[in-house]
Each structure stands twice: as C-alpha cells, then as structure tokens.
Amino acid sequence: MTLYEAYLNGLKQLKNPDREEINLRILLCENNGIKSMSEFYLRKEENIRDLDRFNQDLQRFLNGEPVQYIVKKAQFYGDDFEVNEHVLIPRNETEEVVDFAIKKIKVKFGDKFIEVADVCTGSGCIGCELFLHANIKNVLFSDISREALDVAKRNATKLGVQGKFVCSDALDYLEKHVDVVISNPPYILNREEVDESVLKYEPHVALFVDDNLSIYKKIVEKSIKLGVPLIIFEIGYDLKDKLTNIFKEIAANYKISFYKDINNKDRICSLEKND
Numbered sequence: 001m002t003l004y005e006a007y008l009n010g011l012k013q014l015k016n017p018d019r020e021e022i023n024l025r026i027l028l029c030e031n032n033g034i035k036s037m038s039e040f041y042l043r044k045e046e047n048i049r050d051l052d053r054f055n056q057d058l059q060r061f062l063n064g065e066p067v068q069y070i071v072k073k074a075q076f077y078g079d080d081f082e083v084n085e086h087v088l089i090p091r092n093e094t095e096e097v098v099d100f101a102i103k104k105i106k107v108k109f110g111d112k113f114i115e116v117a118d119v120c121t122g123s124g125c126i127g128c129e130l131f132l133h134a135n136i137k138n139v140l141f142s143d144i145s146r147e148a149l150d151v152a153k154r155n156a157t158k159l160g161v162q163g164k165f166v167c168s169d170a171l172d173y174l175e176k177h178v179d180v181v182i183s184n185p186p187y188i189l190n191r192e193e194v195d196e197s198v199l200k201y202e203p204h205v206a207l208f209v210d211d212n213l214s215i216y217k218k219i220v221e222k223s224i225k226l227g228v229p230l231i232i233f234e235i236g237y238d239l240k241d242k243l244t245n246i247f248k249e250i251a252a253n254y255k256i257s258f259y260k261d262i263n264n265k266d267r268i269c270s271l272e273k274n275d
C-alpha cells in the first residue's frame with residue numbers, strides 16, 4: 001500500500017477530518033521517517049514502511065489518544081520534546097508564557113547571565129526554551145514526579161541545555177537566591193471542563209489544583225523568602241481574582257501584573273520585587 005493510499009484510507013476513518021487530518025499525516029510521517037509535510041507529498045507514491053504499525057497507531061488515535069503520546073514527541077517553541085504518559089503535552093499557551101518571559105528577562109537583566117528555576121517542569125519545555133533563547137547560565141528543573149523529571153533530563157540533554165534536576169514539592173528544595181522563578185503549575189479547578197481525552201491520557205498530577213491554589217502560594221512564599229526578583233506563572237484563565245487576593249496578602253513588596261493571551265484570556269502572571 002502506498003503512503004497516499006494509507007492516507008486516504010485513514011482519512012475515511014476520522015471522526016472530524018478537518019481538525020484531525022494533520023494528526024493522520026503526523027502518524028504517517030513518523031511511521032516512514034519523513035521529516036516534513038512537503039517531503040510527505042513528494043514521497044506519497046512510495047510504499048508505506050510498516051502498515052501493521054501504522055494501523056495500530058491509527059487505532060490508538062481513533063480511540064482518543066493524543067497523537068503526541070503515540071509518536072512520543074511534541075513540538076514546542078520550534079523544538080521537538082519527548083513526551084510520555086508521565087508528562088503534560090506542552091501547550092501553545094505555554095509558548096506564549098515562554099515568549100513573555102524571554103522579553104521580560106531581557107528588559108530586567110539586560111546582558112547579564114542569570115539562573116532560573118523552572119518549577120513543575122514536566123517535559124522541561126519552559127526551562128529548555130528559556131535557556132536556548134535568553135541569557136541563562138543554568139536552569140534548575142524541578143517536579144514532584146520523578147518520571148517527569150527523567151523526561152525533562154533527556155530533553156535538556158538532547159537540546160544541549162545546562163541544568164540541575166530535582167524531585168521536589170514546589171520549591172521546597174531551593175535554599176539559595178535565583179534570579180527568576182517560572183512555573184506552569186497544575187491549574188484546573190473544575191474537572192467538568194476538561195476534555196475526555198485529556199482526562200483519560202494526561203497525568204492528573206499535572207492538571208488539577210486544590211481550591212486554595214496552594215501550589216501558587218507555596219512557590220511565591222518560598223521565592224519571597226529567598227528574595228527572588230522576578231516570578232512568572234502560567235495561570236488558569238479563571239484564576240486571576242483568586243490569585244490577586246492571595247498574592248496581595250503574601251507579596252506586599254511585589255508588583256503583581258496579569259497579561260492576556262492571544263485568546264484574550266488572563267494567562268500570565270508576573271510578580272516583580274519593588275526596588
């Protein structure tokens with residue numbers, strides 16, 4: 001069977017071809033060692049390399065498994081990151097947080113090389129991309145999940161990122177000053193809002209936060225204790241008011257700001273120490 005025939009065959013089985021067609025091509029490219037979509041079109045008359053494997057992968061996708069877990073990688077900020085069932089698939093919203101952080105770091109620290117702690121690192125995507133795009137001498141990657149940390153370590157090694165890897169609850173491990181703390185902690189309050197496929201396949205420890213938003217509070221309290229000048233969070237779209245109340249109480253000496261994402265949702269929060 002040619003790649004194109006396999007493609008047409010797969011297309012017929014998709015529930016929502018408009019949205020899912022890209023994933024079918026990702027599966028075919030992965031199955032055949034094809035690196036780009038243009039290469040896929042050039043090679044479409046070749047025989048498919050492993051039809052059984054492709055059919056198994058397609059079946060997994062049709063059953064609702066995210067394509068990134070099937071091919072074990074996800075694109076983030078222009079790089080491929082290994083992902084597995086222990087880590088959240090990096091989201092586009094988080095690319096916006098990285099973008100924001102790169103600009104903020106440049107304005108605040110200029111040409112100085114700084115140290116960053118990426119808390120709740122998951123696949124390591126935030127810390128790695130900051131290292132690659134800002135003046136960072138070292139990243140401290142931490143996560144409560146040892147399995148996630150292993151994935152972050154492999155991603156950092158592959159991308160040539162200098163870092164230390166610590167299994168820790170929030171920032172409990174940190175005993176010295178760093179220049180920036182950045183985190184995308186679990187931030188979903190309401191299970192009902194979550195897609196079935198996310199609930200079924202993504203690690204729940206990466207998704208849900210308690211009603212008191214304790215993880216945000218813990219990270220900020222420890223950062224303040226260590227005199228961290230800049231803290232950046234990705235936040236749930238519905239957390240701005242709650243977080244404002246929490247941070248006003250515990251971070252009086254910090255300027256608290258919220259920023260909207262491309263969908264006009266409050267997604268980024270920064271806390272900057274007043275001089």
Ligand SMILES: C[S@@+](CC[C@H](N)C(=O)[O-])C[C@H]1O[C@@H](n2cnc3c(N)ncnc32)[C@H](O)[C@@H]1O
Pocket residue numbers: 087088089090091094119120121122123124125126142143144145148168169170184185186187205206207215
């Ligand atoms: C929303 S995911 C973010 C992953 C990655 N930073 C990203 O942006 O794609 C949250 C991560 O926090 C970790 N986590 C959950 N509770 C934690 C805690 N109390 N302390 C440290 N890490 C925690 C989870 O294991 C998960 O990897």
